Amino acid sequence: MKIIKTVQAWRAEQVKFKNQSIGFVPTMGHLHAGHMSLIEKSLHNNNITVVSIFVNPTQFNNQEDLDHYPITLEQDIELLKAHKVDYLFCPDYSELYPDDYTYNVSEKKLSRILEGEHRPGHFDGVLTVVLKLLNIIEPDNIYMGEKDYQQAELIKQMTMAFFMRTNVEICTTARQKDGLALSSRNSHLTKQQLEQASVMHKLINSHLTLTEIKTELVASGFKVDYVEDYNNRRFAAAWLGKVRLIDNVKKSHSK
Numbered sequence: 001m002k003i004i005k006t007v008q009a010w011r012a013e014q015v016k017f018k019n020q021s022i023g024f025v026p027t028m029g030h031l032h033a034g035h036m037s038l039i040e041k042s043l044h045n046n047n048i049t050v051v052s053i054f055v056n057p058t059q060f061n062n063q064e065d066l067d068h069y070p071i072t073l074e075q076d077i078e079l080l081k082a083h084k085v086d087y088l089f090c091p092d093y094s095e096l097y098p099d100d101y102t103y104n105v106s107e108k109k110l111s112r113i114l115e116g117e118h119r120p121g122h123f124d125g126v127l128t129v130v131l132k133l134l135n136i137i138e139p140d141n142i143y144m145g146e147k148d149y150q151q152a153e154l155i156k157q158m159t160m161a162f163f164m165r166t167n168v169e170i171c172t173t174a175r176q177k178d179g180l181a182l183s184s185r186n187s188h189l190t191k192q193q194l195e196q197a198s199v200m201h202k203l204i205n206s207h208l209t210l211t212e213i214k215t216e217l218v219a220s221g222f223k224v225d226y227v228e229d230y231n232n233r234r235f236a237a238a239w240l241g242k243v244r245l246i247d248n249v250k251k252s253h254s255k
């Protein structure tokens, strides 16, 4: 696996792959089986797979969250090598933001509800960094997780709005046996919180009403940001101590 830190270095590699398909998996690192399921899909369906690791400061609306975001680059590199990933792109801030974030992409509708309502500016940061990464890597396919459904949907819509060539593949959420969606932030949960955490998935997957789910979450020790339905899916975001968990599931007809 080659580790690339600059746009120029990637461009020098990219010319070698004229007629080969490039799959791309953007991440913020501290890789887990959820990330790896996206990476495996890219490896299977493309000639070349590029993974990026960049903890994007512009999408954090909470400085404490950014300061404590888990970084395990050496471990991640070993994992990517073991899976035979072709390239790791891990630029620093000044490489990706020569404009120091004076330019951004903003969406006015879907980005303002659910996560967007509770994390102002979050999706501007996400869309901007993904646009930059897509302009740099120029992949045929990008792999995004359904775990962050709103994010994946916004990126898909952005590629259509701007006539971008990349195809967006949205991949199912990898979960623990108890249903908890895998997430880099789960490593901040205590053992007891980890046991509590799976309740969220069980509740949004149940036949309870939105109000009943909120009540049950509070009773289980969560501080709830929202439980809402959108586009035939049920979404929830809630805090366990200092860790904010999000999840979503497709609604069954009887709910």
Ligand code: AMP
Pocket: 026, 027, 028, 029, 033, 034, 035, 037, 038, 143, 144, 145, 146, 147, 148, 171, 172, 173, 174, 175, 181, 182, 183, 184
């Ligand atoms: P992150 O490193 O959290 O920014 O995530 C990078 C990509 O991995 C995003 O497209 C996420 O939606 C996806 N992802 C994160 N957790 C999971 C999961 N449990 N299952 C599937 N994809 C995931």
